[in-house]
Amino acid sequence: MFVLVNLKAYPCDPVEVATAAADVSDDSGVRVAVAPQAAQIGAVAETGVETWAQHVSAVEHGSHTGSTLAEAAADAGAVGTLLNHSENRLKLADIDGALDAADRADLETIVCANNPAQIGAAAALDPDGVAVEPPELIGTGTPVSKADPDIVTGAVDAAARVNGDVDVLCGAGISTGEDLVSASDLGASGVLLASGVAKADDPRAALEDLVEPLL
Numbered sequence: 001m002f003v004l005v006n007l008k009a010y011p012c013d014p015v016e017v018a019t020a021a022a023d024v025s026d027d028s029g030v031r032v033a034v035a036p037q038a039a040q041i042g043a044v045a046e047t048g049v050e051t052w053a054q055h056v057s058a059v060e061h062g063s064h065t066g067s068t069l070a071e072a073a074a075d076a077g078a079v080g081t082l083l084n085h086s087e088n089r090l091k092l093a094d095i096d097g098a099l100d101a102a103d104r105a106d107l108e109t110i111v112c113a114n115n116p117a118q119i120g121a122a123a124a125l126d127p128d129g130v131a132v133e134p135p136e137l138i139g140t141g142t143p144v145s146k147a148d149p150d151i152v153t154g155a156v157d158a159a160a161r162v163n164g165d166v167d168v169l170c171g172a173g174i175s176t177g178e179d180l181v182s183a184s185d186l187g188a189s190g191v192l193l194a195s196g197v198a199k200a201d202d203p204r205a206a207l208e209d210l211v212e213p214l215l
């Protein structure tokens, strides 16, 4: 299972979370990555943790003030990027353009979507992975794998119908090892989570708890 921790714009210490994530990944053998704010990619990557951007723009080098250039994210240490997160929705053409940008910069890609139908559309754009996250469960602590398991199995089926190569993650409300196991049982190959780690009093303990059933 792949555990991708999105720090969003939460007021956590990204280096502390990243250091804990790197240690937990090393100790457990579970793939754990952290997606900090763009300005913190360099500092997070220095911890040795697998580092992802939260977004890259559908632009090349040029006159694009305020954009997140894929090459700059990669130069700072990112090895992958989320796209089309529920909190940063893109037009279809912009997802496609951002995938091209990420490919140019050698970034792995995960396109987020709300539901299985959108997952099918996202998978057709040929990212490395897709992540289904029902927006109404994001940040609630109620795991999608329990509250809406059909969304996860539906996403896995929808992706497989369109593109057999794409990994399917699920997210929203995931915070415990039990949630991780449920996600895996439903066919997901990873989880995307945020508040369960970024808002935890002890992010290291939260990460240890997450991977514990996989040990």
Ligand SMILES: O=C(CO)COP(=O)(O)O
Binding pocket: 006, 085, 133, 137, 138, 139, 140, 141, 171, 172, 173, 174, 192, 193, 194, 195, 196
């Ligand atoms: O949006 C999410 C991850 O990208 C999910 O957020 P929570 O884990 O806080 O529900």
